[in-house]
Amino acid sequence: MKTFTVSVVTPDGPVYEETGAEMVSAKATSGELGILPGHVPLVAPLTINAVRIKKDNNTQILAVSGGFIEVRPDQVTILAQAAELAADINVDRAKAAKERAEKRLQGSKQEDIDFKRAQYALDRAINRINVTSR
Known part of the structure; x- marks a missing residue:
């Protein structure tokens, strides 16, 4: 093969x-x-x-x-x-990052750049958590 x-x-x-x-x-x-x-x-x-x-x-x-x-x-x-x-992903750290990003997104109106960074951080944390559960 x-x-x-x-x-x-x-x-x-x-x-x-x-x-x-x-x-x-x-x-x-x-x-x-x-x-x-x-x-x-x-x-x-x-x-x-x-x-x-x-x-x-x-x-x-x-x-x-x-x-x-x-x-x-x-x-x-x-x-x-x-x-x-x-195997190298720290799940607790990824969950904490997810929570921080969700709080930033739910907070008061922020500049567009901060929103994009928070959304990127949230997507990345969710991906890391999903990968460890497979």
Whole structure:
């Protein structure tokens, strides 16, 4: 069976780097992507969502906060603003971040920039919590 290399990189450095992946599933802004070996090359922006990497009949799940996916026939590279393996996520911290973001969104009228930041923080916290429950 053909396989490929998967790299997930953030500004803080590599989060995941493995060879032998059989499939990658990610959510781009245009919809869900399923990547198999030999996939046509593409570059697409990602949403805040889970990325699933299937290797040796096991699925590794990462929480990815936006970024881009670059697909080549033998390699998939995800350049993300932030990414964490499900096992590395501190659920209590993610729940606290979710509560803080919800309070900011429910508070008095704020500038548009603060609203966008609070919504981004809420989406990211929800994604991190969802990834740990899968």
